[in-house]
Amino acid sequence: MDKVIVAKDISLAYSDNETIINQANISIPSGSFVFITGASGSGKSTLLKSLYGALKPKQGSLIVGGVELSGVSKSKLNFLRRHIGIVFQDYKLVKEWTIEKNIMLPLIINGYEKNVTQNQVDSLLKHVRLKHQSGKYPLELSGGEQQRVAMARALSHNPILILADEPTGNLDDYSSGLIWNLLEGANIQLKTTVIVVTHHIPETMNVEYKHFHIEYGSIHEVN
Amino acid sequence: MKSIKNHLSLVIALLSILFSMQVFVVADRSIDAYKETLAHKYSVVIVSQKTLIDEDILKINDIVASVEELKPDAVIERLNSGMSKKNMELLKVTLPKFYKLHLKYYPTPNEVKKLTKDLIGHTSIKKVEDFSHTHDTTYKLLLLFKGVVTVFALCIFVVTTLLIFKELRIWQFKHTERMSIMGLFGAPLWLRSAVLFRLAIVDAIIASVLAYGVFTYISMSPWILEQFTSIGIEIVIFDSVLDFMKLSMIAVGLSILLASMIVLGHKEEV
Numbered sequence: 001m002d003k004v005i006v007a008k009d010i011s012l013a014y015s016d017n018e019t020i021i022n023q024a025n026i027s028i029p030s031g032s033f034v035f036i037t038g039a040s041g042s043g044k045s046t047l048l049k050s051l052y053g054a055l056k057p058k059q060g061s062l063i064v065g066g067v068e069l070s071g072v073s074k075s076k077l078n079f080l081r082r083h084i085g086i087v088f089q090d091y092k093l094v095k096e097w098t099i100e101k102n103i104m105l106p107l108i109i110n111g112y113e114k115n116v117t118q119n120q121v122d123s124l125l126k127h128v129r130l131k132h133q134s135g136k137y138p139l140e141l142s143g144g145e146q147q148r149v150a151m152a153r154a155l156s157h158n159p160i161l162i163l164a165d166e167p168t169g170n171l172d173d174y175s176s177g178l179i180w181n182l183l184e185g186a187n188i189q190l191k192t193t194v195i196v197v198t199h200h201i202p203e204t205m206n207v208e209y210k211h212f213h214i215e216y217g218s219i220h221e222v223n
Numbered sequence: 224m225k226s227i228k229n230h231l232s233l234v235i236a237l238l239s240i241l242f243s244m245q246v247f248v249v250a251d252r253s254i255d256a257y258k259e260t261l262a263h264k265y266s267v268v269i270v271s272q273k274t275l276i277d278e279d280i281l282k283i284n285d286i287v288a289s290v291e292e293l294k295p296d297a298v299i300e301r302l303n304s305g306m307s308k309k310n311m312e313l314l315k316v317t318l319p320k321f322y323k324l325h326l327k328y329y330p331t332p333n334e335v336k337k338l339t340k341d342l343i344g345h346t347s348i349k350k351v352e353d354f355s356h357t358h359d360t361t362y363k364l365l366l367l368f369k370g371v372v373t374v375f376a377l378c379i380f381v382v383t384t385l386l387i388f389k390e391l392r393i394w395q396f397k398h399t400e401r402m403s404i405m406g407l408f409g410a411p412l413w414l415r416s417a418v419l420f421r422l423a424i425v426d427a428i429i430a431s432v433l434a435y436g437v438f439t440y441i442s443m444s445p446w447i448l449e450q451f452t453s454i455g456i457e458i459v460i461f462d463s464v465l466d467f468m469k470l471s472m473i474a475v476g477l478s479i480l481l482a483s484m485i486v487l488g489h490k491e492e493v
């Protein structure tokens with residue numbers, strides 16, 4: 001499989017009278033590192049939603065990981081989602097679970113064994129510098145700490161595709177550096193395709209990247 | 224602490240339903256038991272010209288359980304003021320026969336009327352005393368009591384249904400978020416709902432065990448037992464096997480129903 005995402009003439013909308021993305025075309029080879037930028041409200045999160053199948057395109061064809069998303073069956077979509085790691089803009093952590101369990105969620109869903117799960121979670125907690133907080137609940141953490149938990153969860157099951165919606169939005173330079181290192185690491189070592197929505201592309205990147213900009217409902221490839 | 228609070232609300236709702244149901248069952252049992260004691264106490268007296276065979280009387284109406292001949296000896300003894308033994312024997316022979324009929328169960332007023340009519344229809348029976356006036360009053364009181372208990376149970380049912388629906392909304396609110404998040408990571412429906420069903424079943428079991436404790440305590444409480452003894456009835460307040468099974472089945476069924484409604488009503492968020 002050469003391309004992980006192929007979108008042909010897709011239009012995205014929440015209602016009939018307002019189109020957010022209009023007849024866009026994107027093609028992303030697997031193993032790419034992709035930045036998506038655009039003004040607030042331009043439709044960056046909306047585009048990500050369509051990529052994990054939460055928003056069906058009004059028209060056009062959208063293929064993610066070899067799965068055509070318009071008219072996809074529930075079970076096929078679940079299968080696809082088990083191989084995607086998402087960092088949501090609003091984190092979407094499970095409040096009644098400890099952060100350790102939150103990070104485990106994709107591993108549990110994918111049916112990993114207990115000791116594999118525990119090792120993976122321990123190593124991720126170390127990477128995002130939250131080892132000492134592992135027993136806490138999301139609401140007992142700061143916004144930036146929750147964001148790092150969300151990052152760890154997205155990486156835990158070694159997905160083929162990572163969709164990260166402003167993953168450094170709430171972080172200082174040091175923590176942002178941690179996140180970029182993790183994303184680059186996944187991209188370089190595991191050939192994971194990484195798609196990051198951000199307002200600031202970091203100055204120094206260790207990988208080659210693609211850059212799409214969203215404006216007035218269309219998506220331009222900047223480089 | 225957190226986990227106890229998670230369980231408490233549903234456990235209390237379930238417990239109150241189980242409690243009201245058992246109270247209704249106990250009330251129903253009391254009425255039945257009371258009817259039985261009434262049936263034992265209530266009897267119809269008939270006066271007959273001739274000696275009647277028990278079987279003949281039993282054949283007249285199905286409701287008759289047994290026949291007891293009332294010996295006039297005691298009465299005659301009291302009247303006996305220097306009557307000769309021979310005269311007394313003569314009197315005994317000429318006196319009509321009195322029979323007391325015991326019934327199988329406590330009859331309705333209509334059943335009393337029908338019985339009286341059937342008995343009067345018999346050629347030898349001259350008079351029937353059915354004590355219908357006293358019987359009617361008692362029967363009406365019993366009906367009233369049953370009515371009151373039914374209304375009470377209905378009220379409890381309505382209140383607990385509302386309680387359950389409120390619980391349903393709280394649950395929906397509490398669980399949909401987690402279920403959506405799990406869905407976004409590709410969890411199939413059964414896995415998303417597993418936590419919910421486990422919680423529901425655990426809560427149902429907790430509620431049943433608590434109900435078991437409460438009713439076992441109540442059924443052994445001397446004060447309660449005294450109340451029943453003073454009315455003169457003896458009933459099983461809580462059958463620790465059958466009633467417990469019934470209650471726990473209702474609790475489990477109800478909470479599974481609740482969980483299923485949430486799962487079916489769950490919509491994925493965009």
Ligand SMILES: Nc1ncnc2c1ncn2[C@@H]1O[C@H](COP(=O)(O)OP(=O)(O)OP(=O)(O)O)[C@@H](O)[C@H]1O
Pocket residue numbers: 014020038039040041042043044045046047089493
């Ligand atoms: N669930 C929704 N229902 C209806 N309209 C929505 C919904 N979510 C977003 N929108 C609308 O779609 C447009 C694009 O929103 P989107 O969240 O994609 O913006 P964004 O580029 O991610 O912005 P930001 O940088 O602020 O996160 C906005 O005008 C918003 O009002």
Ligand SMILES: [Mg+2]
Pocket residue numbers: 044045046089165
């Ligand atoms: Mg956004």
